[in-house]
Amino acid sequence: MTATGRHQGMTALVTGGSRGIGRAVSRRLARDGALVAVHYGHDEAAADRTVKEIETDGGRAFAIHAELGVRADAATLWSAFDRELATHAPDTEPGLDILVNNAGITLPRTIEHVTEEDYDRVFAINTKAPFFILQQGLRRLRDGGRIINISSAATRFAYPGIIAYSMTKAALDHLTLSLALELAPRNITVNTVAPGFTETEINPTLKNPQIRQALSAHSAFGRLGRPADIADVVAFVASEDARWVTGQWLDATGGVGLGL
Template sequence: MTTTARHEGKTALVTGGSRGIGRAVSHRLAREGALVAVHYGHDRTAAERTVKEIEADGGRAFAVHAELGVPGDADALWADFDRGLAAQDAEAGLDILVNNAGITVPRRIADVTEADYDRVFAVNTRAPFFIIQRGLGRLRDGGRIVNVSSVATRVAYPAIVSYTMTKAALDYLTLALAEELGPRGITVNAVAPGYTETEINPTLAVPEIRRRYSEASVFGRLGDPADIADVVSFVASDDARWVTGQWIDASGGAHLGA
């Protein structure tokens, strides 16, 4: 395993850390020395597989379970996180929080039900809000919060209107928290992927849609989860200590042109 000391001695929590972008982030932070709490909501097998992959690569990780979008989700997550840290004989506390978990509702406004709307906001906006709130006492001074947003908040994309609204709310939370937590040396930034090869977007199985999404990037391809993980790792590091309150486009230049 090739490692750097970028996150050596740090503890990180990645929500939705067992698949897609979250899995890539978990691997990257662990590869650079962090003890990584891999959160999952439903797929325990995927979380355990991610932990085993990290350990096989010489890193340290443990799984954390909490279903998001339900009452008490933040408290359940932190309780399991605390248990996991104790089982690892690790010092209590957290250095890096990556709010990555999210769901999408691929419907235009006319087709979004109240249940759809409530569910996507509960998982994508309410959950990270209270995870951060309940976690502030655990987050060490000089820590990092990274919220995974979306490049869709900067363009008109009616097909996923409710999803994009949740990410726009997360963008504002990023800005407000950067101001509030700055005196503690904590940075708060949003990383915004574009069209990325993950399970959250089943339309990628349609060749025409896949081609169109690939051509949206100036590089002519879909993003890889590792492309996003590299950016997250940077803003979670001391190298980015003077960067806070920022919305960082990690879309491969999607929609730069007319």
């Protein structure tokens, strides 16, 4: 546990919380004292491993399963959350304080190679799922809560090779703006955290040394981002320290594009 304990007594849900950035966010929120629901879509072993890592560090967590991008995915997720919260933390008040919409997939194709099936799937997982997760989660989210949507620096630059993916994240950016205004009377903040080139398994091209070097050069620090770099920003936005920050797009890219 960290010395701050700034999320002590809170309950958090991290979608796609078992790997990559989601795993780092889950572990960081738990280290700060939150009880974390680690959502996964397919990799149960990864979710169990993340939960065990959190518990080894002295935190509390439990895994929930719901495949996103399919019919009634949000309802399935919330049913699993309610059930597992009651099972694993019966003394914890039902509800939620922090919701991190992190789950997503990439689609590394230019427009001429994107099929309708590709398009529908990436939008279903990256845009439709968080929309309805939020819609159905608002009654569970306590006043003074935090919503953090994980977007991408790709919404601010032209990347023809991932055009459909970038569009899904741009839609998520607007969701942040509208919800921030709507939920302000409940003192709920809504913000976007946008990573840049980050070292996760979602991008297999990073195994190529030349690609790694080229992408690292885009950052002012000359390196790829690490999941912990993003998790630390999320932990701040989820804290009481960020109570006066809402409707914002936080650049967590390590200064990508500053020299352009």
